Amino acid sequence: MxxxxxxxxxxxxxxxxxxxxxxxxxxxxxxxxxxxxxxxxxxxxxxxxxxxxxxxxxxxxxxxxxxxxxxxxxxxxxxxxxxxHAGRTRGRLRVSVPGLFAHTALGRIVAEFVSAYPDVAVEVSVDDHFVDPITEEFDIVVRANPEPTTDLVGQCFLRDDLVYAAPPRLPIPETDGSSVPAVVIAAGRDATEWTIARNGEPRIVRPRTVLRCSSMLLVYNAVLAGAGVAVMPRWLAEPDFATGALVDWGTVPGRRLDAWALHTSRHLTSPKVKAFVAMLMAAYDPASRQDATFLAGLAERPFAR
CATH class of the missing domain: 1.10.10.10 (Winged helix-like DNA-binding domain superfamily/Winged helix DNA-binding domain)
Structure with missing residues (x-):
């Protein structure tokens, strides 16, 4: 051909x-x-x-x-x-990101990227469902806890606890089995009980759903406004824990959030993809990076959990 x-x-x-x-x-x-x-x-x-x-x-x-x-x-x-032109970073870069990431951290990261690489035109699509980077022509797909696949390679740029965040008016129950108002993701399954890991002692509460939201950002804003307790990533609630706007009830045992930057598993990876993933890695605490050698060698490996 x-x-x-x-x-x-x-x-x-x-x-x-x-x-x-x-x-x-x-x-x-x-x-x-x-x-x-x-x-x-x-x-x-x-x-x-x-x-x-x-x-x-x-x-x-x-x-x-x-x-x-x-x-x-x-x-x-x-x-x-x-x-x-080795090392020159240029061209169009299409990135798919979930809504929570798009409306919180991404603006600053993309602004720094286009400033550092003016020859790259970045297009960001906000999608909470998983997209096929090949058929939908995305260079990078950012997702939390994606399903394993052998068709993609990627780097985990953030690993974080899931926590129970509550408004200050709601004290953590002192006895097991207490009912608490809960704000939940609409697509999630209802839980009959929540186990809270706090100070080495598990606490069991019964969530009573008072509000269902279609996105984590809506959940966060509702909890911040006092609607109830919700499960969310620690990085999202941490600033409000520090100011007292939200209260940290404890972590969700056995569950974490892993944020991945995924791209196609080809032998060649373009400079623009390498540069964007490197900037994602650099934007977060080094302790949360899964592959510390990535920034030095930009090594790829098949995506697996």
Whole structure:
């Protein structure tokens, strides 16, 4: 398969037409059309349905684009390095992050990143569900406690306790079995009891759900406003524990939050991905990093828990 024709096909598919692809690439429309026709003839399938106003990828065309767009980007980056641009961080970086992370820590991290790497255009998508970085074209997917997979590699940049955070008006019950007002995630399962690890002594309470929220940020704001007790990451509540705006009842035994930066398990990892993950790692306490050698060697390993 001719790589230049494949690259032209991906350019046309990305921009949705020959005219837009020609303006973006500087290649004449007639050349793009001819190369695409030659690629279709070589493969023996139609890749794009040509309409009078718009183009549409066929099923085979969509499959080819999904499987090759990242390869074309990687080949271009390798070419730049071979040509003497080794270490240059540039291009578009698409990142998927969950809502809690997006609305708390990410703004500062991204601001520092674009300041340090002005040749990188960052696009952030806020998604609480897991996304496929290949088919949805994300360079990095940030998730908490993701399911193991052999298709991705990544680094755990934050490990944290889960704690019971409560407004000051609610004292921790002194006896087991007491009922407490609870603010919970809507997608979670209801618990008949909570075990609180506090000062080496477990305490059992019975959560009474008073509010269900669709996101952890809503849970946090509701608890801060006095609605009830909730389970949340320690890093989120720690500043309020320090000021007295929230009270730390204790930790959730046997449960932790592991935040991962995941990307595709290819042999080549672009400088922009390495740089962004390195900045995530540097943004958090070194004691919480799972792989302290990552910053020095940027070594990759399959994602597993």
């Amino acid at each position: 001719d790589i230049s024709k494949l690259s032209d096909f991906n350019t046309v598919a990305l921009h949705g037409g020959f005219s837009a692809a020609s303006r973006a690439s500087g290649i004449p429309k007639t050349t793009l059309s001819r190369r695409l026709s030659e690629l279709e003839e070589e493969l023996g399938v139609r890749l794009i349905e040509r309409g009078t106003r718009a183009l549409r990828l066929t099923e085979e065309g969509q499959l080819l684009r999904d499987r090759t767009t990242h390869l074309i980007d990687e080949l271009a980056e390798v070419g730049e390095e071979v040509a003497g």
